[in-house]
Amino acid sequence: MDMLVQFFQWTVDVIDRLGYPGVLILMTLESTFVPIPSELVMPQAGYLAAKGQMNFTIALLMCTIGSVLGGLINYVIAVKMGRPLMLKYGKYFLCPPHKFEKMEKFFITHGEVSTFTGRLILGVRHFISFPAGLARMHLGKFCFYTAVGAGIWGAILETIGYLVGDRPDLIKKYSHQAAAGAALLCVAIVVIYIVIHKRRKSAAAAAAANPPAA
Numbered sequence: 001m002d003m004l005v006q007f008f009q010w011t012v013d014v015i016d017r018l019g020y021p022g023v024l025i026l027m028t029l030e031s032t033f034v035p036i037p038s039e040l041v042m043p044q045a046g047y048l049a050a051k052g053q054m055n056f057t058i059a060l061l062m063c064t065i066g067s068v069l070g071g072l073i074n075y076v077i078a079v080k081m082g083r084p085l086m087l088k089y090g091k092y093f094l095c096p097p098h099k100f101e102k103m104e105k106f107f108i109t110h111g112e113v114s115t116f117t118g119r120l121i122l123g124v125r126h127f128i129s130f131p132a133g134l135a136r137m138h139l140g141k142f143c144f145y146t147a148v149g150a151g152i153w154g155a156i157l158e159t160i161g162y163l164v165g166d167r168p169d170l171i172k173k174y175s176h177q178a179a180a181g182a183a184l185l186c187v188a189i190v191v192i193y194i195v196i197h198k199r200r201k202s203a204a205a206a207a208a209a210n211p212p213a214a
Contacts (some may be wrong), residue, residue: 012044012166019054023062024069031070031150033126038063039175040168042154046161056162060154067119067150068143071129075142078133107135112145113193117186119149122179153182 015022023045030036045059107114111132118128132142156178164170 011040012047015041015044015048016053020058020062023059024066027063027066027150027154028070028073031067031126031129032073038125038153038157039171039179042157043161043164043171043175046158046163047165049158050162050165056158060151060158063154063158064147064151067154068147071132071146071150072143074127074129075133075137075139078130079136082130082134105135107131107137110193110197111135111137112141113190115142115145116149117189119146120153120182120186122183125150125153156182 011026014026018025023041026036026041027038030038030041042059042063045054045063046056048054049056049059115128115132115137118124129142129146157175160171160174160178164174
């Protein structure tokens with residue numbers, strides 16, 4: 001708990017000193033592979049917003065922009081370095097070229113829902129940009145779905161900080177509950193997406209098999 005309190009205080013100090021740029025920098029780092037948990041960044045912005053020292057909406061905007069910037073860093077790394085490395089060494093990590101090609105095709109087709117839901121899942125949000133970059137997902141779509149997912153999660157965390165204030169124990173408790181709820185939401189979204197996708201695929205196949213009479 002002492003380490004949690006110290007990290008909590010450090011993020012408060014960074015945001016308190018740097019203001020909105022502090023939120024932007026921390027969330028940019030959080031969205032890469034730097035181990036800075038958003039659960040101890042955005043609640044501080046909410047805490048300062050409750051004290052009248054920060055605007056809730058502007059802080060959330062900085063969070064969203066920072067998350068997109070950090071995601072783009074991972075995306076570019078994957079584009080520039082990931083594919084050659086995966087094709088050459090992927091077989092040593094249970095991902096030979098034919099499996100890698102399937103992963104690419106999957107992300108090209110389902111990249112939107114994967115990117116959006118990935119931003120809401122603990123332990124996944126930091127790395128979801130890598131498969132997007134490996135598959136060269138459309139950059140505009142990648143930024144849009146990253147922003148939406150990160151914005152929703154940032155708003156949840158900022159609201160927690162706004163309501164509970166300078167209480168790292170409560171922030172931890174409610175953040176874990178929010179993460180569990182977000183995971184369940186993602187499962188529901190994926191199930192609905194799969195059902196809709198299968199129905200559309202079946203309808204397309206039926207239309208192809210029974211073309212309208214001339």
